[in-house]
Every structure is written in structure tokens, then in C-alpha cells.
Amino acid sequence: MDSTMRKSFLTLARCPERETVACPAQLNLTKERLTVGRAANSDARLQQKSVSRNHAMIRRRDNHFLVVDLASSNGTCINGIRVLQQQLKDGDTVTFGDVEYVFHQCDEPPEASDEAPEGAQFEATVDLGSETRGQEEHAVPGDAVQECGIVGRSCALMDAVRTTMRAAATDATVLIRGESGTGKELLARLIVNESARNTKRFIPVACSAIDPNIMGSTLFGHEKGAFTGAIGLKKGVFEEAHGGTVFLDEIGELELAMQVKLLRVLQEGEITRVGGVNPIPVDVRIIAATNRDLETALKGGHFREELYYRLKVIEITLPPLRERIEDIPDLAKFFMEECRQSFSSPVHGIGPDAIRALQRYSWPGNVRELRNVIERSMVLADASTLSVSDLPGEIVDGPKDRGLDADSLSGNATLEDVERAYIKKVLEKCENNKQRAAKQLGISRSTLYEKLREIGTRKDT
Ligand SMILES: Nc1ncnc2c1ncn2[C@@H]1O[C@H](COP(=O)(O)OP(=O)(O)OP(=O)(O)O)[C@@H](O)[C@H]1O
Numbered sequence: 001m002d003s004t005m006r007k008s009f010l011t012l013a014r015c016p017e018r019e020t021v022a023c024p025a026q027l028n029l030t031k032e033r034l035t036v037g038r039a040a041n042s043d044a045r046l047q048q049k050s051v052s053r054n055h056a057m058i059r060r061r062d063n064h065f066l067v068v069d070l071a072s073s074n075g076t077c078i079n080g081i082r083v084l085q086q087q088l089k090d091g092d093t094v095t096f097g098d099v100e101y102v103f104h105q106c107d108e109p110p111e112a113s114d115e116a117p118e119g120a121q122f123e124a125t126v127d128l129g130s131e132t133r134g135q136e137e138h139a140v141p142g143d144a145v146q147e148c149g150i151v152g153r154s155c156a157l158m159d160a161v162r163t164t165m166r167a168a169a170t171d172a173t174v175l176i177r178g179e180s181g182t183g184k185e186l187l188a189r190l191i192v193n194e195s196a197r198n199t200k201r202f203i204p205v206a207c208s209a210i211d212p213n214i215m216g217s218t219l220f221g222h223e224k225g226a227f228t229g230a231i232g233l234k235k236g237v238f239e240e241a242h243g244g245t246v247f248l249d250e251i252g253e254l255e256l257a258m259q260v261k262l263l264r265v266l267q268e269g270e271i272t273r274v275g276g277v278n279p280i281p282v283d284v285r286i287i288a289a290t291n292r293d294l295e296t297a298l299k300g301g302h303f304r305e306e307l308y309y310r311l312k313v314i315e316i317t318l319p320p321l322r323e324r325i326e327d328i329p330d331l332a333k334f335f336m337e338e339c340r341q342s343f344s345s346p347v348h349g350i351g352p353d354a355i356r357a358l359q360r361y362s363w364p365g366n367v368r369e370l371r372n373v374i375e376r377s378m379v380l381a382d383a384s385t386l387s388v389s390d391l392p393g394e395i396v397d398g399p400k401d402r403g404l405d406a407d408s409l410s411g412n413a414t415l416e417d418v419e420r421a422y423i424k425k426v427l428e429k430c431e432n433n434k435q436r437a438a439k440q441l442g443i444s445r446s447t448l449y450e451k452l453r454e455i456g457t458r459k460d461t
């Protein structure tokens with residue numbers, strides 16, 4: 001342990017079932033991590049009904065302590081606010097379900113029994129160093145959230161993470177919904193990492209980027225001679241992922257014929273290679289994602305109803321960043337730290353004016369756009385704190401295309417403005433169906449996606 005390290009510990013402040021159920025009076029935070037929960041193998045075992053089996057974890061880095069909620073049912077709060085993960089400050093109140101502790105940092109810890117509420121049956125002080133298990137066994141969900149790089153503590157994100165954790169424990173098909181750049185792929189990876197299939201293959205398929213003519217062969221493979229150029233047998237994604245997981249990104253872009261074949265995988269658990277006759281059994285979990293309004297696609301006859309219901313056995317929605325602006329400070333700091341690790345920068349903080357400006361902006365490109373904005377601002381800034389003047393103009397003044405309409409563009413519009421407005425108009429006309437929109441625009445779907453990403457993340461003023 002670092003010799004400069006201060007004593008850090010949690011003392012019990014409130015324990016509603018204290019007369020009947022014991023809980024530790026003090027948790028000494030001396031080692032790297034401490035698990036809190038009702039499970040018998042928790043480092044700090046709280047047997048209260050309001051505490052989940054694996055409720056939370058406290059991780060130490062030097063003198064800093066991070067509380068990570070492990071998808072608990074009743075949540076972990078710091079100073080009364082529910083958190084997914086948050087650093088502790090001296091004097092903070094931490095609540096696991098109904099059990100409340102206060103965090104202290106000082107040179108010597110106080111006597112535990114003096115701090116204890118009357119009538120409590122206290123167990124011995126629990127030390128972070130009381131771990132008897134190996135590191136591997138500590139691979140619990142909160143770690144996984146961090147390992148997947150998921151940052152934020154808004155209720156909306158926490159709800160999505162909680163559902164994701166529950167989904168991971170099952171083999172059910174999951175549909176992840178949300179605008180582009182909200183983190184759908186991160187959640188898909190979290191499901192896989194936390195599922196029983198985590199040692200098996202995980203194959204992401206960008207449905208929007210694959211030419212519809214080769215989609216059948218990509219997903220289901222082909223037999224030798226099935227079509228011109230099929231010089232040998234080729235296994236498809238589903239066969240390759242046997243035992244594992246397939247992530248169908250932008251599922252709303254799949255053509256109707258392909259949707260029928262996918263339905264068969266979900267219903268029968270088998271595929272037939274292109275040009276083949278024999279069904280081949282496959283054991284694959286499917287996670288799908290979309291930023292399209294599938295209900296409108298259903299009504300318009302562009303998405304099959306049976307497939308829609310088969311996919312949304314578990315549905316997870318990631319709200320746009322503008323609806324969870326509480327996540328912005330943590331995300332901004334996280335991306336700044338990432339930048340600092342990849343290039344040397346004098347910037348080591350962000351001012352409140354900059355945070356406020358980031359929280360006022362509407363983020364059409366969501367978290368992806370925020371990451372790009374932070375990266376660009378870090379490169380250009382030369383002061384030690386990022387301020388509002390370091391941010392791109394459109395962040396401060398609002399998105400450039402606000403209210404822009406292709407019919408009402410003035411002679412001052414740039415070619416970029418025109419392109420953006422026209423793409424928007426065509427998409428609206430095509431009910432956000434990228435395939436039809438791309439056709440009308442005379443470009444491929446993958447080019448359209450490229451352009452949409454650019455529009456979402458364009459930062460020039
Ligand atoms: N909560 C988050 N914490 C940290 N990074 C995030 C978070 N959400 C998204 N990101 C980052 O934002 C970018 C976009 O995320 P991701 O690819 O998962 O979004 P998506 O919803 O799948 O987007 P698209 O619909 O365009 O495919 C990635 O760089 C990802 O790491």
C-alpha cells in the first residue's frame with residue numbers, strides 16, 4: 001500500500017432491520033476492491049432485504065474510491081442520488097438499498113462501536129483486504145460496465161444497464177433501440193461479456209453496410225457453385241457463430257426476403273446455405289439494434305410483424321444524449337482522459353461554462369459527437385482548462401442545420417448545407433428507411449450511412 005495513503009472507511013449510519021439482521025459497523029477500504037451484497041461470498045455482507053445479492057463494489061485507485069452499482073434492484077445512492085458509478089468524497093453518504101454508510105478519509109479511523117446506532121448487532125470491521133477469492137471471481141457486472149467503457153449515471157442510462165444485465169443472464173433475443181451514437185453497440189458487448197456465451201464467438205454484422213445481393217451468403221453461407229463466383233463452400237455468420245452471439249446492427253435495413261430467413265433461425269434454430277437443400281442446426285443468440293422507427297416500418301409493410309415480435313423479447317432503449325444531460329460531465333471527463341492518454345496535452349480540466357454549453361447543445365450525433373467535439377477541443381486548446389471558447393462554434397450557437405429546409409435555403413448556403421438539408425428531406429419522405437432513401441439519392445446505403453455519421457459529427461462552424 002502507498003505509504004502516503006490516508007485511512008479510508010465507511011461507518012454505518014442507518015440500518016432499518018438492525019434488530020434482526022446484523023451488518024458491519026465499519027468497512028475499512030484498504031485494498032483494491034470490496035464487494036457489497038447479500039450473497040454469502042460478498043466482502044461486506046449486508047443481509048437486509050433491500051440489498052441485492054451482488055449489490056455494489058467499491059474500487060480503490062490510490063486515495064480515490066469509486067462506488068459501482070452492480071445492477072442492484074433498489075440501487076446505490078450517494079447523498080440521496082442514485083448512481084451507477086461515482087467517486088466518493090469525504091463525508092458522502094452511501095446507501096445500499098436501505099442501509100446507509102458515511103464515507104470518511106482521515107489519518108486514523110474512529111472507534112467503530114462509538115459510531116454505531118443503538119441496538120445494532122455489529123459484526124467485526126470488514127476490510128477490503130479480507131478478499132479470499134482470486135481476481136477472476138471478482139469479475140462482477142460493475143466491472144463489466146467499466147470494462148465495456150460505459151460511462152454515465154443518469155437514471156435513463158442506469159435503467160438501460162440494469163435491463164442489459166438481466167438480459168445477459170438469459171439467452172433471450174434482445175432488441176436495442178436508440179438514435180445513432182447513443183451506445184447501442186456498447187450495450188450489445190456488455191450483454192455478450194456478461195453472458196454464458198462470453199467465451200464463444202461474437203460476430204457483429206452491419207446490416208446497412210452489406211450489399212443486399214450478398215446478404216444471404218454473408219449470413220447463411222453458400223454451397224459450391226450456388227452462383228457465379230461461388231467457387232467453394234462458404235460458411236455464413238450464423239454457422240461461424242455457432243454456440244455464440246450474432247449482433248445484427250441496423251436490423252431495420254434488412255430486406256423482407258432476408259427477414260423471412262432470419263425468422264426461421266429464430267423459430268427453428270436452423271439455416272440453409274444459399275444453393276443448399278439441407279437445413280443446418282445452429283445455436284446462436286441474436287442481439288439486434290436499430291435507430292429506425294420499426295413500428296412505422298411495420299405499418300408501411302417494410303418490416304415483418306412476426307420478426308418484430310420475435311426480436312423484442314427483451315427491449316432496451318437508450319435515450320438520446322440531450323435527454324440525459326447529467327451524463328455529459330462524466331462523459332466529457334472520460335473522453336478528455338482518453339485523449340490525454342493518446343497525446344500529450346496541457347489540458348487537464350474542463351470549466352463549468354464549457355460543461356453548461358455542452359449540456360445546452362442538442363447532440364444530433366449523441367455520444368459519438370461528444371467524443372469528437374472533446375477530441376477536437378483538446379487538440380486546439382492551449383490553456384490548462386477547457387473553456388467555452390475552446391468549443392466549436394456550433395456547440396455554443398446550436399446545431400447549424402436547425403430549421404434548415406432544402407426549399408428555403410438562401411444563396412448563402414454552402415454545398416454542405418444543401419446536401420445535409422436534402423438528405424434530411426429525402427429521409428423524411430422515405431420514413432427514415434435508409435435503403436429507399438439511398439436509392440432515391442442515387443448512392444449506396446453504406447455511403448448514406450457515412451454521410452449521416454458525418455452530418456451527426458460535423459464540427460466546423
Ligand atoms: N455511455 C457511454 N460511455 C462511453 N462511451 C460511449 C457511451 N455511449 C457511447 N459511447 C461511445 O460513442 C460512440 C458510439 O457508440 P456506439 O457505436 O455504441 O453507438 P451506436 O448507438 O451503436 O451508434 P450507431 O447507431 O451509429 O451504430 C463509441 O465511440 C462509444 O464508445
Ligand SMILES: [Mg+2]
Pocket residue numbers: 184185249289
Ligand atoms: Mg452501432
